[in-house]
């Protein structure tokens with residue numbers, strides 16, 4: 389209740405202090421991305437360019453709803469989102485402006501077909517495993533074969549209520565169709581996977597021996613391996629092109645209503661610069677979308693990641709409702 393009140397107060401305060409978009413040298417960024425990434429980067433951007441930035445933080449769904457409601461009156465110049473589903477919703481609602489070719493050409497991969505937003509970083513789905521109990525040779529080349537591994541009955545972790553798991557299932561529906569995805573879910577369920585509320589507790593459970601493998605995102609494995617040791621948690625990538633390696637693309641788009649387009653394009657160029665890309669790789673272990681960026685240990689080289697996941701327009705991950713329905717139908721939600 390108190391949290392709700394604080395949130396509401398914060399929302400009203402923001403609504404009050406941020407006037408509708410006007411041409412000046414202050415940019416308003418709506419950010420679904422976390423402060424650890426956004427604050428230091430935007431501070432550096434302010435220092436380098438003299439352009440001031442105001443940031444409204446929120447969850448993707450909350451910010452997308454706000455932008456749809458505000459429409460042309462929105463104070464936002466740019467939306468920087470966590471998920472391609474949220475970005476796709478805004479792009480398909482016609483809320484994003486066209487981007488200049490030179491900005492669109494900086495990322496060498498993961499650009500949506502609509503070209504209404506640019507990718508900023510990429511995360512990948514992976515299979516985490518406990519190297520002390522599982523040998524890598526026994527892990528499948530395709531996530532579609534995971535349900536065949538009866539030895540993992542009761543020892544697989546997943547996060548059926550979590551956004552990136554939903555994105556993964558949406559990706560599977562796109563690549564393999566409804567039928568095959570339903571069968572996969574049914575067969576997985578027969579293996580009695582353990583459901584976790586989120587990825588960190590799941591990987592801690594993996595490290596402590598409660599489960600042997602877990603479906604997760606690449607950066608969680610790196611974080612937990614840092615804390616618990618590389619002998620406790622390791623990464624398995626499926627064969628190149630497999631949906632088990634699905635790319636989860638984060639990105640940013642310029643609001644059509646923005647009066648500061650020049651400045652926002654500067655911001656996008658900055659986010660796609662080598663320095664900003666290397667910062668994201670270092671601090672939150674997400675992959676760069678441009679080649680030639682210095683990456684920390686544990687991340688794969690750019691040439692490998694562009695071929696890791698299936699070829700899929702990131703905006704195809706928009707149909708969340710279809711995925712939730714299928715999960716209900718399979719008795720998982």
Ligand SMILES: [Fe+2]
Nearest residue numbers: 552587605608
């Ligand atoms: Fe996450």
